[in-house]
Amino acid sequence: MRQRILFLCSILDRFASAVCVLAASILVAAVLAIVVLRYGFGTGFIRLQELAGYAFAVLLIFAIPVCLARDGHVRVEILSEALGDRYLAWADRVALVLFLVPVFGLVVWAYWPELAYSWSIREGSVETGGLGGLFIVKTALPVAAALTIAQGIAAVLRPRRAGAAHSGQDAL
Incomplete structure (x- = not known):
């Protein structure tokens, strides 16, 4: 069961x-087009600007689970140098479950x-002529x-090697 959950979280x-990657x-393409159009041709499109904003929002929010899956999340490292790896691994697990x-x-x-x-009204842009x-x-x-949440559960279930609690190197 544990391996199935880890496999699903991997997918x-x-x-x-x-x-x-898509966002x-x-x-990048939208910002490049905006800059070329604005400074090269003196024109611009609200829809293109909103596309860049939408892509940035999606990139930013989806980067959170991707970062967590790679053990790249931010920790407060005030006391961790004095604590053992085993304690730190358990502290991570408790923090994932409790917070x-x-x-x-x-x-x-x-x-x-x-x-x-938002779905019921098929919410679109607040700008006139903006992107829906x-x-x-x-x-x-x-x-x-x-x-x-799924990546947090996977982090709790994933076996860890000694010394890998904060190095980003998890053994599967």
């Missing part, structure tokens, strides 16, 4: 990583009515929160 990580590619899962679960739960309303589909971009927040 979800690949999905989140692919979304990040980053769109962001990460409830906080991101609250994000999904609290944001759900807003998301349901804001409701799809808003969906990224609870999806990324759920993916973060």
Whole structure:
């Protein structure tokens, strides 16, 4: 059962990583097009600017579960140098269970009515002539929160090597 969960979380990580790559590619292309159009041709498009904003939002929110899956999250490292690796591994696990899962679960739960309303009206841009589909971009927040919970569960279930508690090197 443990291996199945870890395998599913690995697939979800690949999905989140692919979304990040796609969003980053769109962001780079959109910003490049905006700069060339504005400074090369003296014109611009609101839809293109909003596409860059949407891509940045999706990239930023999906980077959280991707970072967590690679053990790249930020820790407060005040006391960790004096503590053993075993203690640090258990502290990570307790923090993931007591803080990460409830906080991101609250994000999904609290944001759900807003998301349901956004989908019900097929929310679009607030700008005249802007890009539609804001409701799809808003969906990224609870999806990324759920993916973060899944990666937190995987981090708790994943076996760790001695000395790998904070090095980013997990043994599967």
